[in-house]
Amino acid sequence: MDKSCINVGILGWGTVGTGVSKILVNQNALIARNSGTQLCLKKIVKRTLPASRPGIELPTDCLTTSPADVVDNPDIDIVVELIGGISDARAFIRRAIQNGKHVVTANKALLAEHGVELFQLAAQHQVSLNFEASTAGGIPIIKTLQESFAANQIHSLYGIVNGTCNYILSEMHEHAVDFSAVLKAAQDKGYAEADPTLDVEGIDAAQKLILLIALAYQSNISLDQFHVEGITNITQKEIQYARELGYVIKLLAIAKLTDEHRVEARVHPTLLPERSLLANVGGAFNAVCVIGDAVGPTLFYGQGAGEMPTASAVVADIIDAAKSVQQGVSTPISQAWLADSQTEVAVCPIDDIDTRYYLRFVVVDRPGVLAKIGGILGNCEISIASVIQKEPHGTDTVSLVMLTHKAREKNMKTALAQIYTLEDVKGDAQLIRIEEEVAF
């Protein structure tokens, strides 16, 4: 099929949808020059029709309240799903695919949960289902894993993929303020949602990790299969001790191929050496490090959210889909979502990982506590690399901070259970894992 103009319909005219419509309308000639593709924005579906928006003048009759005007419209070649959520988005994408339309989506939650169903449906109908904007916004990490690194066995992958968490941790690091104060300020500025749970509890990062693992390891995993831990327990004390020890705390989404054809998958706050590139990714920015057997260490940095950076990725996907329309082909779909692949690389349980740890115990300031804790750790094959204990300031308790050498997580759990029985140890320890493989 050789069409002079490829027609695009958008579901949803929120932040990203507005950005996409701006690019499609205002940068039409630029896109044609850069890609040789003539795109035409035909329809935008918005539940309630809004007044006109600054920075964009839509074609006549472009806005509609009926999703059918996009998903069932024979004139539309490419459907762009930007309504978010699961149920409606899933139904519209299914209908668009069944109608033979190529689909572009930024919906990581939907793909993390229903990727198998939707990609198999796309394969069956020989259409593309592109999703660059679902992970790390403007950073082309999906295409990079799927195409540019296709000749690599991916050793490991480390992502700062949630801008809200990175903004909060960066502010805590730079300005010595507490989590709750920064979160409040971030909400006031629009950097964090009114309900920030999905972000600060690590769920959003975990959904993105599912997609990255699908591409890196052709493996389809689900949220309940791996360790997900947010940043709500990170206090200013942790930030300060980490800094004193030469580290910065970042929320990382981590995937690592272990020796036994298993992949570690985990999302948690992580200590990174302060001079590493990843530790210096500040503000609401995202970055993903990928280490491949051929390409070696790489890093990709950019804005992971926001109107225009996300729209940049969505329109790149639209352009790819437009080429598919013109050439009568579709974008290849990762084996992860096609049959039988999920058996190939299994998730390594968190108990089986080996990593270094930051530990902070609150202990009664009394002789012998360090020896008892050190003894338990030693018995569990956990070796201490460094210790900080400062003089108490008018309290009975002090913080005892330790960095360990590499240890098995299972052993750490055993040791902590024993340590918590000591009467001089007050409450649970702060435990933060350390990554040093990304120290470039």
Added chain:
Amino acid sequence: MDKSCINVGILGWGTVGTGVSKILVNQNALIARNSGTQLCLKKIVKRTLPASRPGIELPTDCLTTSPADVVDNPDIDIVVELIGGISDARAFIRRAIQNGKHVVTANKALLAEHGVELFQLAAQHQVSLNFEASTAGGIPIIKTLQESFAANQIHSLYGIVNGTCNYILSEMHEHAVDFSAVLKAAQDKGYAEADPTLDVEGIDAAQKLILLIALAYQSNISLDQFHVEGITNITQKEIQYARELGYVIKLLAIAKLTDEHRVEARVHPTLLPERSLLANVGGAFNAVCVIGDAVGPTLFYGQGAGEMPTASAVVADIIDAAKSVQQGVSTPISQAWLADSQTEVAVCPIDDIDTRYYLRFVVVDRPGVLAKIGGILGNCEISIASVIQKEPHGTDTVSLVMLTHKAREKNMKTALAQIYTLEDVKGDAQLIRIEEEVAF
């Protein structure tokens, strides 16, 4: 055309060719799993047949001394040119294209000089001419500019794209050694060529900049149209003063869209703020920052040379070409190399750029010198931002180091010509441009 196996022929079995053959042979199943593409290495052309190589067992009859066994072989679908140089490489690529084969090359020198001819020939024969490995090795910057950022007007682009120069400057910064000593050590370790001219004089970086500009601005420029300056004049004094002022010196390839639809293109040593990501790209690594109007600031980091990182990019191109074979299509070619495009964005002469400068004058330690130099700069509309002058140590002359605010290069030349007529100023100044837009 739907073929179960796509046949690949390689011209040249040097460092990169060996890496490509290793991946094609040893990672065949991985590539099939990652990309759904079955590649078959059929022929490798080597002028003189070598003994077998460690790490790779070639198929029977794979090695040949005759280029015709690849470029004229009807069984070969994709020709990979890795012999380097201009004349033979050009002839073989032309013949392969004319025989209807898709071509992959890592030859930046060839494309920088003969890109128009070769891409037009490829367009005419409807085959792909892929060149990811030509610039920044394993970093997928070609695909990113061509596809992922196709919806962006690129504001500017800053690349550390020569690993040899970055290695030398990093060593000079870390270990306080002089240029010639580091170059010698780099040659001994194989990080620098026996004749390092193309690297240390900035030519290699300039060739890569030509390709990046073609993709970012659809504009075809040539080496003689822009300012290219290497690192051979950078002394340990410059490194030290820069550090004292909070900067690191890197060789950058720079492109910037100016207001008047002109693009600045230049390669030169550059002062970067020491806390910026780009300033922290150490050793032989490469990195490219791209700032787009939609996507905002981005950075891509990785190994820019070497057997396996470069092979990773070459094989990614082979996989793309294989998809073209299977789908009967070809990779779109940048407008830069097709007709009439070079008029769209012209090169801005270096005299017209506005930038900040680092200047080091060697002056006689006598009252009034600073005033005279400052006066001349002021008359030429160049404002001084900071000055360092230290007490002399047993010599008649001292270094007078200045950072300026933004000034027009033309005015700087006028000022320097006048300053050089002062009898208290000995020899030419060290002049290094400063970039602060990449301070993320």
